[in-house]
Amino acid sequence: MTDHQVILHSALGSGLLKSLSEQPLYDLCRVQVADACYLIDQCWLRIHRDDINKDLAGMKDLGSMCIQTMIHEESIFQYASTDTTARLAHWVRMYSGYYSVSERDAHAGYIMACAVKALGALASWMQIADQEAWYHVSEPPTDWPKDLYCQFVAMQVDPDKYIEVLDQYTLSLEPITSLLCLNNDELRSIAVRAIDTVARKKGGIISGMERNDEISLRDAAIVKQGRHYRAAGMSKRNVATKVHAWLQREVAKPPKQRPDWIALETEKPLTRKSVETILKRNLVL
Structure with a gap:
């Protein structure tokens, strides 16, 4: 069977x-x-x-x-x-x-x-x-x-x-x-509703995947900048503040001058604490 x-x-x-x-x-x-x-x-x-x-x-x-x-x-x-x-x-x-x-x-x-x-x-x-x-x-x-x-x-x-x-x-x-x-x-209308529901669900999944990709690119840029400061001899306790200031400058740029890893809808940078968490999670600090 x-x-x-x-x-x-x-x-x-x-x-x-x-x-x-x-x-x-x-x-x-x-x-x-x-x-x-x-x-x-x-x-x-x-x-x-x-x-x-x-x-x-x-x-x-x-x-x-x-x-x-x-x-x-x-x-x-x-x-x-x-x-x-x-x-x-x-x-x-x-x-x-x-x-x-x-x-x-x-x-x-x-x-x-x-x-x-x-x-x-x-x-x-x-x-x-x-x-x-x-x-x-x-x-x-x-x-x-x-x-x-x-x-x-x-x-x-x-x-x-x-x-x-x-x-x-x-x-x-x-x-x-x-x-x-x-x-x-x-019975056709039941199938139509089921298909429409799947279409909406797929849209949510794809949006989530795209958002995760954006976050991954953003985090990678933050980690790269943090490692740059560490390689230059900066003390660990100052790296998070320095990276946060750098991130603020990048976000403040006009949309056309921003790096690709900053989402178009981004209006504010991450908080310093969030930046520090990302750096710690990736063993920069």
């Missing part, structure tokens, strides 16, 4: 959210997991509502239809996206082998398949990132409090890989928003 099939089986039961919430990096993906789970729930509720008299065997058949649709999702999308007659339901029936399923149920099965793929991307990344956080030791600690363990793993996350998995999540949901035959489907 593939990872996606495991997720779908879990989704059709009650343990999916509980299972994912136990992952150390769940907090980083909480909103995306919730959005995908909600979409899956709404698909399943539609299938139940559309024929409340379905017997147990019929429900199992629909569950199998969803699994087969998930397995063949890429092929279904390929045909449905190039089919001028917008026959998504037809291709779901063909690939799942359930020829009598209604159009609404077929659409719900396909949307569910996309949501499961999105969840699968998150689940896989959370597991791999957890493992990678402990490559430097023989095995992860077993006696750490859960909060400390989760915090440590989160600190090791590669932001580029984090953005990559958010892109995979988005790509998994995009067929729901791009297929013309789903334009009027009420």
Whole structure:
């Protein structure tokens, strides 16, 4: 059974959210997991509502239809996206082998398949990132409090890989928003909101990365200046004050004359205490 099939089986039961919430990096993906789970729930509720008299065997058949649709999702999308007659339901029936399923149920099965793929991307990344956080030791600690363990793993996350998995999540949901035959489907708006939320989240991550880069460049310049003064024979106790005065002069320059490591929006230099902290952290003092 593939990872996606495991997720779908879990989704059709009650343990999916509980299972994912136990992952150390769940907090980083909480909103995306919730959005995908909600979409899956709404698909399943539609299938139940559309024929409340379905017997147990019929429900199992629909569950199998969803699994087969998930397995063949890429092929279904390929045909449905190039089919001028917008026959998504037809291709779901063909690939799942359930020829009598209604159009609404077929659409719900396909949307569910996309949501499961999105969840699968998150689940896989959370597991791999957890493992990678402990490559430097023989095995992860077993006696750490859960909060400390989760915090440590989160600190090791590669932001580029984090953005990559958010892109995979988005790509998994995009067929729901791009297929013309789903334009009027009420489930489409859920996928649209989920994609928009990811876009905002990515923007925040990228801004944070850029800010960290700016801080790194700024700190490197401060350290370089401090080492310059130390190399010139200046006493340690005077270096922080001297570097702070130098930083004030650099920030006071017109924007076009400032060095590149000073952010354009910077209006005031760091305090002397902050400069001293940076110098101490980098063993200049």
